[in-house]
Amino acid sequence: GRMLLTGFGLGTVASFNSGPGAGGTVAPDYVAPERLVGREVDGRADVYSLAAVIFETTTGRRPFSSKSWIETLSRRLYEPPPNVREVIPELPAAFAIVLQQAMDRDPNRRPATAGELLDRLESAINSPNGTVEVGHWLPPLVRARSIGVGAAVVAAIGIAEVVWLFEGSGLTLLQHAAQRWFGAG
Template identity: 45%
Template sequence: MDKPVLGDYRIEGIVGVGRMGVVYLAIDRITGRAVALKVLRDDVGVDPVYRARFRREGELLAQLNHPHIIPIHGMGEVDGELYMASRLVSSTLRNLILAGPISVDDAMTILTALATALDAAHAVGVVHRDVKPANVLIDPGPDVYLGDFGLARDHEGSQLTLPGQVLGTIDYMAPELLDGERVGAATDIYGLACLACETLTGTVPYVRETDAATMYAHIVEPPPSVSERRPELPAALDAVLAAGMAKDPEDRPASAGALVVDMLGALGRPAPACLAEAA
């Protein structure tokens, strides 16, 4: 039986299912290259808002040419099915966290790469709005890529969001996202601080039984202590992550790079050259 084909791609199997799309392992029939082929799910494919959001994700990824942002190989539409082909990556940060403790060295390598990716996006007015381990793609090395810009907001401020609709992932959502206030680069910095907490300790910042309780914690409760969860970490790191998770966006570090530079400082480590401007 012939394998299904979509445009120039032969589908080999399913990699995963996300909020908007199904990701397939596919082979480019022209180049022979294996790719991750993201296809808009059937249940949302008829919704013009989701179709517009999917197209814009591809456009943003095509514009964001950065070594730590997942590269896109192409996008198109066949018989009403929207698809996007990107680099095929073997795993995610979420999988690494579930597999067991991540060394501090590897954690800081990952966070440094993410900070440069976010700062590059922010420099052209793009806010990711969904920074979380499942959206961090990793190959052995680790080679790190920020992916899934499906909820991103561009410099023109268009959000494709209905009034009162909250988009994102509760465990990493800044208070301003939950309150429906205007989002900006500081929103992603909050998400990066939450992700840093989980990467270093294996647990999300606020472990609560309900989404409502988690939302309440993000809005009013103090940030957790990573040094209590992982005693080998210095107490100075708690203050750095608390600044990254400040309730008021104005009180957070000026950039994602600045947050990671401060983390490295708390750990007694120098900032790498790629974060020199943030130091």
Template identity: 35%
Template sequence: MSRETSLFSGRPSELVGQQIAGYRIEQEIGRGGMAVVYRARDLRLERTVALKLLAPELARNDTFRRRFTHESRAAAAIDHPHIVPVFEAGETDGVLYIAMRFVAGSDLRHLLDREGPLPPATAVRVAAQVASALDAAHDHGLVHRDVKPGNILVSRGTDSDHPEHVYLTDFGLTKKSLSLTGFTTVGQFVGTLDYVAPEQISGRPVDARCDVYGLACVVYEILAGHPPFLRDDDMALLWAHQYDDPPPLTEARPDLPPQVDPVFAKALAKRPDDRYPSCLDFVAALRAAAAGGGVVTGAAPARAGRQPGEERPKPPPRWAEPVFVERA
């Protein structure tokens, strides 16, 4: 079986035990449309890393390869507590790779699937940490363009006031220039449909406000249990992002104060000029709106099927579970 087949359509075990660029592959931990992520052992420094291997067809594109190398170095230069550190990026035997810190914990997608909607206080804490990471990237000229629960890792925090520590990952395929669109030079769309900004869909230039939109979609889902737009097919979903108003969050979360609805309406505005100028501005507005209603410490609503008055069991989060999943 060829290297290309074994990376992206073969059994996950086929690369286990093999060495690539000084890393011994131990286990597949994530798979998406353009990359596979493995837990691997750095044989030089004797540490565990997350090793991302990109699709072979990307490495064959000279323009993409140069941009990948340049932007990976730019991402590695960002020293921020909520951005997964990039240790190394390069090419070996025709395979582009990125070695990153391995985070022991869960991704937000896994957490939401398990726990359902989260309490407002948790949502604000998570949003603030992600917003801080995004704004730091923007300060370095990087636009993420694919903010989604699968790219947000949640690990154990330091104390009861900081019960979780959040990392943003997957900066290896960002756009360095603010004049570039949501498409890569090899014609692949960068973004996930539930969280994609209207300007990415239409191919217009993207900037930091594209990530404001994506973050708002994620935070909406944290609180509502689903993204702002639910449609039966992809084309209808793309249309909704471009032309439909998002439903008020309070329809799904009547326990939240009505002040949160205009906050999300602004963050999810169709025109970038009508959104908050930064991710932290959005989170600050959300925090103020939620606090004004006196519900920041309130509990999340029950899942469907819970009986009135019934206590919702809430086991302690399994933060130590060494899982994160990158979905396409």
């Protein structure tokens, strides 16, 4: 099947001038660094945003969350991507590596498409020894847990759309959903 990812490219840097919830259209937690600094943006910005949503739906936490939106943006620009295993150590190391690559500040080090990201994540989860081969990915396998990962990603995309539709109140909805699903805050 095909997946259509929408909504992540709608905001611009100008959307942040008044801060989230005060007229902005995009929560700063999901915007790719290149968009923040006015560089050329392509589909890899959506890969970044999808990875951030997957990080949050997996852990119940936003990847670069801080007390202020300016600090959140600063962390995004200057800190390495967070490791999902610092929150959930039981996750495969390969899954964490792929997710960190997808949230890399440099778009050239990210998967080129959302489909490639999902294939890499699926391969990482299905890898028998928990390792990941950089640059070589097996085609997706249809297994029960693969369907579960796909369902989680579809849910994450739906929740992300709610974030953009309801602006500041969407983040509260997303936080409550993560707490309900994962018991995390």
